Amino acid sequence: MISVGARAVAGRRAARRRSRPIEARHRTLVSPLELNSRWGRRIYWAVLITVVAGFTLVFVFPLYWMITGAMKTGEEMAQMPPTLFPADPTLDAYLEAWDLFDLGTLLWNTAYYSLGGWAFCMAVDVSAAYALSKLRPMFGGVILGAMLATLMIPAMVVLIPLYVTVVDLGLLNNPWGLWFPAAANGFNIFLLKRFFDSIPRELIEAAQIDGAGALRVLWSVVLPVSRPILGVVSIFTIVTSFKDFVWPLLVMTDSDKMTLSVGLSQTAGMVTQNAVMGGLVVASIPTIIVFFVFQRHIMAGLTAGSIKG
Amino acid sequence: MAVLRRNLTAYGFLCGALFCFAVFAWYPMIREFVLSFQETNLISPPTWVGLDNFGYAVNDPAFGGAWLATLEFTVLALVFGYVVPFAVALVLNELRHARAYLRFVVYLPVMLPPIVAVLLFRWFFDPGPGLFNQILDVLHLPGLAWLDSPTTALFSLVIVSTWMNMGTATLIYLAALQNIPSELYEAAELDGAGLWKRVRHVTIPQTRLILLLLLMLQIVATMQVFIEPYMLTGGGPEGSTVTVAYLMFQYAFTYQNYGAAGALGMMLMIVLLVFAAFQLRLTREDTR
Numbered sequence: 347m348i349s350v351g352a353r354a355v356a357g358r359r360a361a362r363r364r365s366r367p368i369e370a371r372h373r374t375l376v377s378p379l380e381l382n383s384r385w386g387r388r389i390y391w392a393v394l395i396t397v398v399a400g401f402t403l404v405f406v407f408p409l410y411w412m413i414t415g416a417m418k419t420g421e422e423m424a425q426m427p428p429t430l431f432p433a434d435p436t437l438d439a440y441l442e443a444w445d446l447f448d449l450g451t452l453l454w455n456t457a458y459y460s461l462g463g464w465a466f467c468m469a470v471d472v473s474a475a476y477a478l479s480k481l482r483p484m485f486g487g488v489i490l491g492a493m494l495a496t497l498m499i500p501a502m503v504v505l506i507p508l509y510v511t512v513v514d515l516g517l518l519n520n521p522w523g524l525w526f527p528a529a530a531n532g533f534n535i536f537l538l539k540r541f542f543d544s545i546p547r548e549l550i551e552a553a554q555i556d557g558a559g560a561l562r563v564l565w566s567v568v569l570p571v572s573r574p575i576l577g578v579v580s581i582f583t584i585v586t587s588f589k590d591f592v593w594p595l596l597v598m599t600d601s602d603k604m605t606l607s608v609g610l611s612q613t614a615g616m617v618t619q620n621a622v623m624g625g626l627v628v629a630s631i632p633t634i635i636v637f638f639v640f641q642r643h644i645m646a647g648l649t650a651g652s653i654k655g
Numbered sequence: 656m657a658v659l660r661r662n663l664t665a666y667g668f669l670c671g672a673l674f675c676f677a678v679f680a681w682y683p684m685i686r687e688f689v690l691s692f693q694e695t696n697l698i699s700p701p702t703w704v705g706l707d708n709f710g711y712a713v714n715d716p717a718f719g720g721a722w723l724a725t726l727e728f729t730v731l732a733l734v735f736g737y738v739v740p741f742a743v744a745l746v747l748n749e750l751r752h753a754r755a756y757l758r759f760v761v762y763l764p765v766m767l768p769p770i771v772a773v774l775l776f777r778w779f780f781d782p783g784p785g786l787f788n789q790i791l792d793v794l795h796l797p798g799l800a801w802l803d804s805p806t807t808a809l810f811s812l813v814i815v816s817t818w819m820n821m822g823t824a825t826l827i828y829l830a831a832l833q834n835i836p837s838e839l840y841e842a843a844e845l846d847g848a849g850l851w852k853r854v855r856h857v858t859i860p861q862t863r864l865i866l867l868l869l870l871m872l873q874i875v876a877t878m879q880v881f882i883e884p885y886m887l888t889g890g891g892p893e894g895s896t897v898t899v900a901y902l903m904f905q906y907a908f909t910y911q912n913y914g915a916a917g918a919l920g921m922m923l924m925i926v927l928l929v930f931a932a933f934q935l936r937l938t939r940e941d942t943r
Contacts, residue, residue: 374748374749374837375749375854375857377841377844390749390751393750397747397753401757401760401761404818405760405763408786412775415778424783426784426789426792427789427792427793428789469671471672473669474671476668477667478669483662483665483666492676492681496676496680496681498931498935499924500875500879500923500924500931502881502920503687503921503923504687505904506916507686507687507690507917507920508683510913511682512679515678527675527680529671529672530676560668564668589767591882619778622774622778629768630767633767636766641759644766645758648823649830
């Protein structure tokens, strides 16, 4: 009886919703007229439901399976047919993963490398972009060109000579082995310089008349107005270094200096499947939180960067 | 005097970046070239060997297979990773509800560390209790060997790769679609163009540059595929998933033959530079 009543309410609500025209502020492929015809509307809702369900299944369900997989026992994980919900959910696998992978150390290492690398990268790239954009030294164009040229070289190809260089310098198992190459980022310099170029000259001249030096202008004039681009570059730098796998795999080889990704990959073959899933969940949480919080910046940076990049 | 001082300050600000680029970007590019003509194991001093490294790589029985596997992977990854995101973006752009959710969800796998996606799918591909075979079992279909069979291994890698990368392309297309002026669609409609004709004569020409640009970017990115074979198959079964980047990595870090790795890297780079050069030309056209 309850379900019938509920269905009736839902039906009424749906009817009310459907009676309102589907708004189309920005005209796209399908015209508003077609969209709001009787069949147009039916097709629209069918497509919407299919897409929402499909996306949830393809992109969210694997993550659900990962999170709940870690809550199942080993036998339940291997069971046929699988259970949609853990029969007896426990957090044991997470605790086990924490100990087996030494996740505390791995998380700390990764945070330290990411944040340290970010601070160094920003200091180097912001001052370089500022110099190229506003101080305009001799050969500035050549230097910028040479920096952007590095973007053309495929990362996997430069990996081996870069490794050889880092070995020669004795930077293996040293955070600087991660930080120096990360700071040589032509894309950051390109994005920052393009933004600095758009800062009106009058703003900087006014500060110079007040007697501000180059560093003062950078700190008190350029940086405050550049907050949006600094945010985008910061997030991308931190996320990239957090996600990086191949380079830390080569450089940080001591087990107490490994990053989260490398540590997981090295130990994954030796522990139970649900402990692996527990480790993966822990490794995903920081990036998912960052994505939740900075969604808008990330998407804006993605489109701005790649279209013009 | 003023000019000198301005230059000195500027180079003061530039010196950090110049150091990083010189030692960790420009020098390795030269080193790559030098390396490919040397024999070195990083312990004894390097000796010049001419074209021996190239000969070693070309005569390696795995050489042809690696290029074939890379090509096959790239083509498969383009069919899925290039065509699907565009179709998805086209549909997303028509929807008026749940847009934020759909955008968020499609980009979610891109945010995850690749190792998470790869290890998660390694479990899904498990021929025994893996999710994919469990689903097939529920549907009363026979299970597949996924990563364990030479016929399906490469395809399985494409699935992982597409899942974790397609969000980027989708969102870029979506942004491009939103920039198409409404008048064009209205004009096409007045001329009696149906849905398909509007896609064909308005949407595709209007996004042509982005489509080409991303095609180049994706070719360059997928031809360097490494994490997927390294973590999921180790090049197997029967060497069916040894890609060029994987072979290069093996030369360097399994056999300590850095010279051969350098030579193979040079060959890969020359192929990729052709696409990169084309991409650069497109970017110039775009900014103009």
